[in-house]
Amino acid sequence: xxxxxxxxxxxxxxxxxxxxxxxxxxxxxxxxxxxxxxxxxxxxxxxxxxxxxxxxxxxxxxxxxxxxxxxxxxxxxxxxxxxxxxxxxxxxxxxxxxxxxxxxxxxxxxxxxxxxxxxxxxxxxxxxxxxxxxxxxxxxxxxxxxxxxxxxxxxxxxxxxxxxxxxxxxxxxxxxxxxxxxxxxxxxxxxxxxxxxxxxxxxxxxxxxxxxxx
Numbered sequence: 001x002x003x004x005x006x007x008x009x010x011x012x013x014x015x016x017x018x019x020x021x022x023x024x025x026x027x028x029x030x031x032x033x034x035x036x037x038x039x040x041x042x043x044x045x046x047x048x049x050x051x052x053x054x055x056x057x058x059x060x061x062x063x064x065x066x067x068x069x070x071x072x073x074x075x076x077x078x079x080x081x082x083x084x085x086x087x088x089x090x091x092x093x094x095x096x097x098x099x100x101x102x103x104x105x106x107x108x109x110x111x112x113x114x115x116x117x118x119x120x121x122x123x124x125x126x127x128x129x130x131x132x133x134x135x136x137x138x139x140x141x142x143x144x145x146x147x148x149x150x151x152x153x154x155x156x157x158x159x160x161x162x163x164x165x166x167x168x169x170x171x172x173x174x175x176x177x178x179x180x181x182x183x184x185x186x187x188x189x190x191x192x193x194x195x196x197x198x199x200x201x202x203x204x205x206x207x208x209x210x211x212x213x214x
Contacts, residue, residue, distance in 0.1 A: 005030075006025050006026075009013050009025050010025035010046070010193075011028055012093040013025060014050070019050040019053055019054050023047055023050045023051070026046050026047045026050070026115060027047065028056055029043055030043055030044075037072050037074075038068050038074050039084070040071065041067045041070040041074045041076075042076075044063050044064070044067035045063070045064060045067040045076065045080050046068055046078075047128040048060045048061075048062040048063030048064040048067060048080070048083065048084075048087075050064055051173070056088055058087075058105070060083075060087050061084045061087040061088040061091065061109060062105070062106070064080045064083045064084040064087065065080070065084035065108075065109050067086060068080040068081035068113075068116065068117075073102055077116070077117070078116070078117035078120040079119050079120075079139075081109070081112050081120070082113055082120055082121075082122035082126075083145070084112065084113070085113055086109050086114070086125075087111045087202070088105060088106045089129060091196075092106055092153075094189070106129075106133065107130070107133055107201075108195035110126045110130045111124045111130070112126065114126050114130070114179070124150050124154045127146045127147070127149050127150045127158060128146075128147070128160055129152055129186070130142075130146040130161060131143045131144075131145075131150070131163060131164070132169075134167075135163050136167070138170075138173040140170045140174065141163065141167075143163065143167040144164060144167045144168060146168065147163055147164040
């Protein structure tokens with residue numbers, strides 16, 4: 001009876017767009033859900049949607065991440081993990097100069113999807129975003145690792161290839177500064193990466209043009 005009661009009350013609050021009230025109902029239900037992990041995950045996802053509807057993106061992301069972690073075997077867990085990083089990504093776009101903690105949360109949500117749900121349809125986007133995060137932090141090895149794993153036919157293939165080439169070039173330049181590699185070795189590595197970029201772009205552009213036309 002009490003379970004039906006909180007569900008009815010939360011649904012009523014949602015229908016009336018009373019999101020803070022709905023969140024309170026869902027949170028109170030968490031304390032009574034015990035070991036029912038699937039139910040707890042579903043409640044966290046509902047809380048995430050309430051926060052999302054209020055534009056509280058980082059809190060929404062955290063709630064969806066909690067849903068995915070609570071019951072990874074739940075059929076919607078992968079979608080929750082994807083929503084967690086997509087909302088965090090959106091928040092990053094709206095907040096100039098994310099704090100170090102927020103950037104760490106962004107990375108954590110991306111890794112959650114890749115580690116727990118590597119075959120999810122959003123995984124290529126997560127690889128792309130992680131690669132760019134690593135590059136921004138001057139972790140060129142990490143950037144290369146994630147960007148090189150983005151599958152062929154990805155929508156933002158040209159940006160991925162650009163940053164993959166830049167990461168490889170910057171790795172060589174860093175090695176040159178650290179170890180004093182002979183100039184001809186550096187020049188050869190840079191030329192090799194430029195050749196890779198030219199070839200890769202040539203193969204990606206027809207796909208990009210075709211996708212844009214569809």
